[in-house]
Amino acid sequence: MSAAFPELTANPRKTKGVRRLGPIDIAALQAAVRAIPEDVWDAENAAKPNKFGVLEDTRHIVFRFVDGPLDWRHSHDRAGWSSWRKVLEPVMAQAVRDYDYARGVFPRVMLARMPQGGVIHPHVDANPAARWPHKIHVPLMTNPGVVALFGGREHYFPAGEAVEVNNLGPHWVRNTGGCDRIHLIFEYYDADQPDPDWLEPLLRAGPA
Template structure:
């Protein structure tokens, strides 16, 4: 499926969304025991070779890689919801969607020296939602490539990235890089013509 079939509202480079109050979420994330990261990472649904040694805690995820409209809460969501929702809603305030949906929500922790190899998010469920990062912990040596340029995203600044173009990340510092990463779309926006109708049971969620 070509990029031409993607949501025309998505950025083709980066879109800076402004500062977000991450204090409470950041404090909770930075004291998470290693065994929690290990256990959550072992159970994650997003297992892709390009992610290398990056560990994840996944809170929400799509039911199928072919469709963003059906998604579900994972076991960690109820415990983290009160910390996550203010950051999520703060990051997307400028979109102005009355019926915004977050189909995928996760923490991504890249170790010092880690890489995420060049790739595009090729599954159909990634074609429509905005892909948004909120850095919770980083260092000056962490560089990412989006929209044809190398960039550094500062802590607490939300940014939408082009996940359909080639992108990569390199942590050249000596500390971990932790981002809140999520997707967001407007449920009121008409579905694209190429998308199959949502099954009635899923549509009722």
């Protein structure tokens, strides 16, 4: 997709590397995540819409997702959102408090579970719908052996410290520690921000 649309500029508000968003209260969400049965992880992962080879053995539970790869402005709730939103929304609200958007929208929301020894290979989030929203991670369970490359530097993100990451540059993750890594990952954008000039011509042209 990136080769097909090389001229699509990124949202200038997005971080070019890593933006630290500060500590947040994740206790209730951690407890809920610890209670998820293995068969639920397996079933949700099998049905997820984000099936990309670079993710290897990382499993996901997807609560919200974009309707298509071109446009972040149209998204939908998946089956688990209604029962999980009461524990997810307070965490997301804390993470984005400093953006100060009057009409912030969360087009994608998911849990990502990387096993011990797991790897996410170097890649960029190339679809056009990923070029505008902020990409935010909230580590829920992790260990010092989890290393991620964003913005050309290696990082360790501790539990309860929200970060925005640059998903448009090459990035990878590896877990060499003694436990699974589970992050809440979501996108966020300002509905009052003008759309980029390239969006409407892209939508008229359709997928390449």
